[in-house]
Structure formats: C-alpha cells, structure tokens
Amino acid sequence: MLKAYQWQINAIEANNVEVADLFDISRSIGLLPHIIKRLPEFEIKSSDSINSCGELISCAVCLQDFKDGESARRLPVCRHFFHALCIDGWLARHGSCPICRQDV
Numbered sequence: 514m515l516k517a518y519q520w521q522i523n524a525i526e527a528n529n530v531e532v533a534d535l536f537d538i539s540r541s542i543g544l545l546p547h548i549i550k551r552l553p554e555f556e557i558k559s560s561d562s563i564n565s566c567g568e569l570i571s572c573a574v575c576l577q578d579f580k581d582g583e584s585a586r587r588l589p590v591c592r593h594f595f596h597a598l599c600i601d602g603w604l605a606r607h608g609s610c611p612i613c614r615q616d617v
C-alpha cells in the first residue's frame with residue numbers, strides 16, 4: 514500500500530520536472546548563472562530576519578523563515594532578499610524579483 518503511494522508521488526514529481534524543463538526551453542527569460550553569481554550575497558543575522566515591526570521575515574521562494582548563518586542574496590534594485598539557493602533557482606527561470614516583479 515505504502516509502496517504504491519510512493520510510486521504515485523514519484524510519478525507526479527517526474528512529470529513536473531519534465532513540464533518545467535519544457536517551459537524553460539520554450540521561454541528562456543531567466544538570468545545566466547554568471548550574472549546571478551554577481552548579485553550580492555551575505556550571511557543572515559538575527560537582525561536581518563526581523564522586519565521593523567519585529568515580525569519574522571520569510572523567504573518568498575520557499576516560504577521558510579530565515580535563520581542565523583544562512584546565506585542569502587539581496588537584489589540590488591528593490592533590496593528584497595532571499596535564500597541564496599532559492600533565488601538562484603528562481604532567477605535562472607524568471608529574471609525578476611519574486612515579491613515585486615522588478616527586473617533584476
């Protein structure tokens with residue numbers, strides 16, 4: 514029973530990857546890796562992960578809260594920041610900020 518369920522999940526995931534690949538090829542509007550790497554990267558400190566109201570800020574890509582010591586990347590235009598790994602993957606496909614949609 515469990516095996517059948519897991520197989521289904523795997524099948525769904527494999528499908529999604531294929532669709533994403535096709536999408537990438539037909540609409541390559543993302544940034545090139547060497548351009549993404551030039552964006553400023555920094556280490557999250559507890560003061561970065563809390564906004565002016567004292568609320569925890571979370572990464573808009575993976576929706577997880579930022580934690581001390583995680584590496585993050587800040588977009589120079591709008592100053593929004595995300596986990597480095599999350600925004601790298603996002604920018605490779607989109608080329609704009611996940612929050613405000615400004616071009617990077």
Ligand SMILES: [Zn+2]
Nearest residue numbers: 572575596599
């Ligand atoms: Zn993230």
Ligand SMILES: [Zn+2]
Nearest residue numbers: 591593610613
């Ligand atoms: Zn932004």
